[in-house]
Amino acid sequence: MRTVSSIKELRSLLKEARPKTVGFVPTMGYLHEGHLSLVDQAKEKADVVVMSIFVNPLQFGPNEDLAKYPRDIERDRYLAASRGVDILFFPSVEEMYPEGSKTIVTVKDITDSMCGASRPGHFDGVATVVTKLFNIVQPDYAFFGMKDAQQVAVITQMVRDLNMPIEIVPCPIVREPDGLALSSRNVYLSAEEREQALVLSRSLKRAEEMVAMGERDAAALRSAIKSIIQESPLAEIDYIEIRSYPELMPMEELRGHCIVALAVRFGRTRLIDNIMLVASQEETACSVR
Template sequence: MRVIRTIEQLREALEYLRGGGHTPIGFVPTMGYLHEGHASLLRRAAEQSGTVVMSIFVNPLQFGPNEDFAAYPRDEARDLALAEREGADIVFMPSVEEMYPQAIRTTVSVSVLTDRLCGASRPGHFEGVATVVSKLFGIVQPDYAYFGLKDAQQVAVLRRMVSDLNMNVKIVACPIVRENDGLALSSRNVYLSEEERRQALVLSRSLREVRAALEEGKVRTVNEAKAMLQSVISSSPLAVIDYAEILTFPALEPLEGNSRLLEADGELIIALAVKFGRTRLIDNNVFTAKEVHALV
């Protein structure tokens, strides 16, 4: 495994690999502090691609003025050990100065899809994500790029960016990886106190209970499902709800409150963002009415 810190050296390394005959390049962009969720992306990339490139870069553009850029957890030695163990061929670890050598004047913005959910709560976040990912795609020129569905809105935004800008890369969305008790893996879980960590289990529990209520016919409409979500989450005293929404996926369009969920076409997403103390966690479930009907 090679660790590369400059754009020029990465391009030279990839050009050399391509010169030996085209090998599909799988790319896993991350902000580091890797966990089993990232490991699953690397394994999926290794299955599909001849060369696996991972980037580790904490991108300042996607942090708001009161967010945790400086405090965001970092552990280079641990990250590199995991990347090597899971089959990364190249790890690209640029500095902020390498990625942004001058004040940036060009950004990428995806409209409408970023108006709600995390986009409404974190203005400018997805512009920062789209900008850095488009830069990384230009540098790496991958055939496939792998992202976890825990950040489902990010997946939707990047798929639309790739489609609208005719980028020659396929976005591969991979399932959420959870702890044995159901908590979705996140680098930010390290911020949780023991009690906050215990109460955060209400996120996955609320998703399971709403799905079960749909299957049993106890919940039928969007409004009923949202009310149940909020009720279950609010049973945790430390939980402060940012949003608990049900939208179409990947268009992220709202549904009429009285519409019946099991009559909807296409994919739907139940999306949550909840704060426990100073830590904001997200979780979701993407499903189709057909899947729920099959379980009834």
């Protein structure tokens, strides 16, 4: 595995690799099995796998955890190499955002709700850095985990609108055996917070069961989810959203492709989770995507 920190060197390596196909896995590092599962998917579809590790300051708000975001590049380098990454791109902030940068990429409408509502400017930062990374790497495929399903919807929309010749490949959420969705931020949780955070997957499971039994009323599903989460005294709900996917339009009655999405704080740690459902209007027809 080659590790590079300059855009010029990365482009030189990729020029030598062409016409082989390139799969790209953008991350903020502190790798876990969720990230590494993206590498597995990339290796199945592409000849060369590039992973980036960059903690993007543009997507953090003024009171968020940019300075404390977990970092361990040597650990990440070992995990990436052991899983089969060919090129690891590890740029500095100065490399990605030279002095005088004035361009921001904005995706409208689908960024107004969910994490976009509670983290103003977050998706401008995501769209900007991903556009830059796509321009640098010029991948054939890019792999993103569905734990942040809104991010996947935003990037897919951006790629389509800007006619980028890239296939976005959504990949399933990876969970711990007890159901907790993997996240680099899980390291922040105390033992008690970690235990109580299991209400997220438990509440989503309950929503899935209710829909399978014929429930289509979004308010009833939100109420059931809320009551389960509130069983955890440490949980502070940011949002419980039920929307169409990928359009992210609000729904009063479930139909077609939809997402049940949560953001909940445990202490100072904000966790997100979701489940994707396909709900027909037949009384008991429901499937998990």
